[in-house]
Amino acid sequence: MKFSRKIESCSLSPIRKFLPAELAARAAGRTVHHLNIGQPDIETPQAFFDAVRDFGDRVLAYAPSPGVEVYLDAVRDYYATLDASLERGDILATYGGSEALQLLFSCILDEGDEVLAAEPYYPNYHTFIRTAGATIRPIPTHAENGYRYASREQIEPLINERTRAILVTNPGNPTGVVLSREEQRLLLDIAKEHDLFLISDEVYRELVYGGETPGTMLSFPDGAEHVAVVDSVSKRFSATGARVGALISRNQELIHHALKICQGRLCAATLDQVGAAALYRAMTPEYAAAIRQEYQRRRDAVVEGLRKIPGVRFSVPEGAFYLMATLPVDDAEKLQYFLLEEFEDRGETVMYAPGEGFYATPGLGRSEIRIAYVTNPAELRRAVELLGLGIRAYQAKCARAEKHAS
Numbered sequence: 001m002k003f004s005r006k007i008e009s010c011s012l013s014p015i016r017k018f019l020p021a022e023l024a025a026r027a028a029g030r031t032v033h034h035l036n037i038g039q040p041d042i043e044t045p046q047a048f049f050d051a052v053r054d055f056g057d058r059v060l061a062y063a064p065s066p067g068v069e070v071y072l073d074a075v076r077d078y079y080a081t082l083d084a085s086l087e088r089g090d091i092l093a094t095y096g097g098s099e100a101l102q103l104l105f106s107c108i109l110d111e112g113d114e115v116l117a118a119e120p121y122y123p124n125y126h127t128f129i130r131t132a133g134a135t136i137r138p139i140p141t142h143a144e145n146g147y148r149y150a151s152r153e154q155i156e157p158l159i160n161e162r163t164r165a166i167l168v169t170n171p172g173n174p175t176g177v178v179l180s181r182e183e184q185r186l187l188l189d190i191a192k193e194h195d196l197f198l199i200s201d202e203v204y205r206e207l208v209y210g211g212e213t214p215g216t217m218l219s220f221p222d223g224a225e226h227v228a229v230v231d232s233v234s235k236r237f238s239a240t241g242a243r244v245g246a247l248i249s250r251n252q253e254l255i256h257h258a259l260k261i262c263q264g265r266l267c268a269a270t271l272d273q274v275g276a277a278a279l280y281r282a283m284t285p286e287y288a289a290a291i292r293q294e295y296q297r298r299r300d301a302v303v304e305g306l307r308k309i310p311g312v313r314f315s316v317p318e319g320a321f322y323l324m325a326t327l328p329v330d331d332a333e334k335l336q337y338f339l340l341e342e343f344e345d346r347g348e349t350v351m352y353a354p355g356e357g358f359y360a361t362p363g364l365g366r367s368e369i370r371i372a373y374v375t376n377p378a379e380l381r382r383a384v385e386l387l388g389l390g391i392r393a394y395q396a397k398c399a400r401a402e403k404h405a406s
């Protein structure tokens, strides 16, 4: 059968594709530690489960296509605390941030269009943008300067007649870079001057360490036409299985077009939206401070462990719960298979996400990995220790093979 060129130019997610090798390692009796996937182990706030339990309807009916009112109102009221004044009609309930991204790209992209995004980026952006017919034009960034990219010099030369949007992740996955308020302002100015959408994926919003949280792009009063925000309860509410997110924009034309697809897919899950409404109401300064503090402890555990591994280079992340690291190996994907298929220490091994899938530029990221620091510090310390031991074993194996060949 023939498949579309669009889908054939996509790959399986570097975060999930090692599952078969992981299952084989488990079947062989080994314990696999996870640094690969952004699945937090912090408990989902009880408010979610209470709201679902108290749901009184006798029929679990379709929700309205834009979302259930309690959810839309809770999202609106939460944004009011961030100085973003929204109407219920500016918000569409979606299946996670993932569907919000897909809706956006379906509405604004045509075949051959381009979206600017800082590289390395969240790999699923590639899949969603490619299946909408367009491509990512990467804004190169580097660990040496903390992966910063918000400057005219870096962005404007990449804009051409096919550019439709600037896509930012703030705080960033996979680099942990956090845009300052001034950088957010500059990006909006550039988007406005070149008549581009500014898509701001803010699913990690409250997770910023040691500095001011940058606020939302929605709070710039003059951004109404250009700004679209992607939000989700997955990460900062530890509710990845709820599959509830939001596409938010004061551009009513955009919402109107996105609603066509929302009506086509009927609605997002009714009960999960009811639970998610309670989560947005539970985002108090105390809750935000508590999760921030916990993830900072986790980040610090990983940073401390990585500093002990010879030859590993990285920039300390400012936000979200990820870190990109360059390893002293030729190919991080080969190392991952070695770790799952050949290596163990006391019956244990480790997984991460190899870096190549986070880049559009061919050849980049091969020695890099993304680490998700979402489990408790003791677990993370052991996982990073295993990474160090695994690298040493892999290097010894490569050295033996080289000696044998010469």
Ligand SMILES: Cc1ncc(COP(=O)(O)O)c(C=O)c1O
Pocket (backbone or CB within 6 Å): 038, 095, 096, 097, 098, 099, 122, 169, 173, 201, 203, 231, 232, 233, 234, 240, 243, 244, 245
């Ligand atoms: C930057 C970013 N955006 C969006 C998502 C989508 O998450 P969800 O669909 O669970 O909201 C993720 C998930 O890892 C992410 O890292």
